[in-house]
Amino acid sequence: MPTPTRITPDSLRAAARTVLERDGRDGLTMQAVATALGVRAPSLYKHVRDRDDLVRVVVDDVSRELGDRLDVALADAGADAATAVRALAEVARRFAHEHPQGYALVFGPLPGSASPDRAALDHGAAALLEAARRLVGEEHALKAARTLTAWMHGFTSMELVGAFRLGGEVDAAWSYGLERIVAGLAADGRGRAG
Incomplete structure (x- = not known):
């Protein structure tokens, strides 16, 4: 047997x-x-316990893996805040392409009983919050991180479902948008520091 x-x-x-x-x-x-x-x-x-608990286990694992990758990208990016933000955005986009279903699960609606572990979510967000803090300062770090996340998630989600149908290069559009977001936030951060 x-x-x-x-x-x-x-x-x-x-x-x-x-x-x-x-x-x-x-x-x-x-x-x-x-x-x-x-x-x-x-x-x-x-x-x-049940399927919801299984979903929670997966969300926690995906969040932790993404957080680990973002931590490495932040450490590798050095001290320049704009470089760090760009690096984190690239890592998040690459992760979404490598694990589209896991990525969608983390950023999608979950039943209450499948709510992920707070520590896993915090870990997933820590590097982006730190990069945003470097870019705009402590007072506006959370707002900047949310702005970056919303743009990255919106772009990546549309990309994953093939929603960019008007032609042109999607990679060029990503770079264009990322540069504008980073420049706008950095300008706001300099204005507040001065």
Whole structure:
């Protein structure tokens, strides 16, 4: 008789994220994840309460991974605030293309019982908040980070669903928009500092 698969937190997260990227949000079910792990669905209930808890586990994992990547980008960018913001935006965009379903899950509506861990969300936002603070100062950092996030998410979400249909180069539009956002925020930050 074969040895039953041992489910670990890491194997559960990995299987759930694989299922999500392959089958989308609606396909992220207890049965699909159990099948990916080579176990029966009831075995998962020892690790997650229900599907909403499974979704929460995935959102936490995606948020942490994105936060880790943003932390590295911030450290690699050096002291220049505008360079840091550009680097973080590029990393976030690349992440969205690599993990479109996970990205959409993090930025989409979730049932209350699937609300992610606050620490995971804070970690995901920390680097962007720090880059915004460097660019505009402490007082306006949260507003600047929200502005950047809204623009990046809006652009990336439209890009992922093929909504840019008027021609032209999407990468050039990204660069143009990012430069205008960074320049506008930086000018505001200089005006407030002076």
